[in-house]
Amino acid sequence: xxxxxxxxxxxxxxxxxxxxxxxxxxxxxxxxxxxxxxxxxxxxxxxxxxxxxxxxxxxxxxxxxxxxxxxxxxxxxxxxxxxxxxxxxxxxxxxxxxxxxxxxxxxxxxxxxxxxxxxxxxxxxxxxxx
Amino acid sequence: xxxxxxxxxxxxxxxxxxxxxxxxxxxxxxxxxxxxxxxxxxxxxxxxxxxxxxxxxxxxxxxxxxxxxxxxxxxxxxxxxxxxxxxxxxxxxxxxxxxxxxxxxxxxxxxxxxxxxxxxxxxxxxxxxxxxxxxxxxxxxxxxxxxxxxxxxxxxxxxxxxxxxxxxxxxxxxxxxxxxxxxxxxxxxxxxxxxxxxxxxxxxxxxxxxxxxxxxxxxxxxxxx
Numbered sequence: 627x628x629x630x631x632x633x634x635x636x637x638x639x640x641x642x643x644x645x646x647x648x649x650x651x652x653x654x655x656x657x658x659x660x661x662x663x664x665x666x667x668x669x670x671x672x673x674x675x676x677x678x679x680x681x682x683x684x685x686x687x688x689x690x691x692x693x694x695x696x697x698x699x700x701x702x703x704x705x706x707x708x709x710x711x712x713x714x715x716x717x718x719x720x721x722x723x724x725x726x727x728x729x730x731x732x733x734x735x736x737x738x739x740x741x742x743x744x745x746x747x748x749x750x751x752x753x754x755x756x
Numbered sequence: 757x758x759x760x761x762x763x764x765x766x767x768x769x770x771x772x773x774x775x776x777x778x779x780x781x782x783x784x785x786x787x788x789x790x791x792x793x794x795x796x797x798x799x800x801x802x803x804x805x806x807x808x809x810x811x812x813x814x815x816x817x818x819x820x821x822x823x824x825x826x827x828x829x830x831x832x833x834x835x836x837x838x839x840x841x842x843x844x845x846x847x848x849x850x851x852x853x854x855x856x857x858x859x860x861x862x863x864x865x866x867x868x869x870x871x872x873x874x875x876x877x878x879x880x881x882x883x884x885x886x887x888x889x890x891x892x893x894x895x896x897x898x899x900x901x902x903x904x905x906x907x908x909x910x911x912x913x914x915x916x917x918x919x920x921x922x923x924x925x926x927x928x929x930x931x932x933x934x935x936x937x938x939x940x941x942x943x944x945x946x947x948x949x950x951x952x953x954x955x956x957x958x959x960x961x962x963x964x965x966x967x968x969x970x971x972x973x974x975x976x977x978x979x980x981x
Contacts (some may be wrong), residue, residue, distance in 0.1 A: 627910050641854060649847045653840065663980055667816055685976040687971055694967045705767065706775040710785055719797055724800050727840050728807030728961050736810070744776065 648695040655684050763946055784959045788966045791928075795970050801919040811903035813914050815979050821888050827965050838881045839971065845874025846968040847938075853961045856954025861943060864957060875933040882925065882926050886919070893920065910954045918978060925974055927954065928967045935960045938960045 659681060666677050694700035699707055736742070761888070765772050775782055806812055833872040848870040855863030893900035896919050897911040939960050948954045 639856065642851070645847060645850045645854065651844065653845050656836065656839055656843070659980060660832055660978075663816070663832055681976050682979045685972055688972045692846070692965055692969045694971065695960055696846055696968070702778045702915050706777060706782070706785075709775075710789060713789055715857070716793075716794065720796065720800055721803070724804045728804035731808045732810065735808075 644695065648691050651691055652688055655688050659684055764889075778955060780955065780959055780961070781930040784962050788962065789804075789965065791968075795921075795924070795973070796860075798921050799973060802921060802977065805913045805917065806953065809913065811905045811907050813899075813909070814904035815981075818889075818894075819885075819979055823884055833978060834881070834885065835975065836880055838885075839975055841874055841878045841881065842968050842971050845871050846965055848874060849961050849964045851952075853958050856948070856957040859954070861946075861949060863939065863945050864954060868936055868943065872933055872940065873934050874924070875929055875936065875964075879926065879929055879933070882922065882929075885923075888942070889915075921974060922978070925967070925970055928970065932960070932964050932967050935963065 660679060662672075666672065686755060699710065707716070725751075775869050777785075803890045819835055820829050820831040821834065822828065852867035852871060855861075855867055889895075896916055897912050899909040899915040901914065904909055921963045927946045939956055942948060942956065943954075948956060
């Protein structure tokens, strides 16, 4: 969506409209998030895992609208968009690696805590079969 | 824009800005990327600790108070108000930037003042929230909250991360308000009118929206998940 700043009244109006539309989208998403949190609080539906997935998805929607519209990134040159967004893909590795590491620590601490009975190993004595 | 790149020109041939933005704006973007990694590191280490823990407090139990409402149980309501205030101040900031494009000095002043008020309101809310939590015994190194499964807390990770991350965000909001005030003074003095453009408003605007963006993630990570 190319969009020039020639100050004709029509374009001016549509720019302001776009700002308020973004505001209503952000507000709407936040209301949905809080509403879902209350729904879960009172009915225990949906399941916490699905609810969290929904929250994260909606968070990314909000992030997209703030960066694209309020920070105007969507209307910048493609090269600029790429130099800004590309380094952020590191977060994909970052999040997966660290959360998996945390989960693994939790399991090790639980399984290897003093007094924990040794896990029943799969029949390890079986001769290797060829 | 006069330095826009047409199809016939070469992107990196020199003589124009290949990104079609000024040096200052580009550097603000790159600063914000580095800041995003700082906040990302904090939030991911919070997530790692949370994944490592057997049990964790329930945010709906911890954050349920509202000013002047006594002991009423109002989970999420106060923080929703804070979120609304910050989104609203982001809107007034874009409107200030927009007025700057049109060289509408009065408009810039009006919207900047509203943005500053919004930022101050958010900080006031955060001050109240911190004071309330401190009164019920929460602080760095002190975690009075039971875990969601009813067991007593065995570490202070929850409060440590909460105060560190919301505090770091609060410092960003504070410096954003200060920057907005400085820019407002310059607008009133006519500095940007003389300069011929209001780009400085855009630069602090980028910073301000970033602070709002971080809050979106803090809100999800601490209050919703």
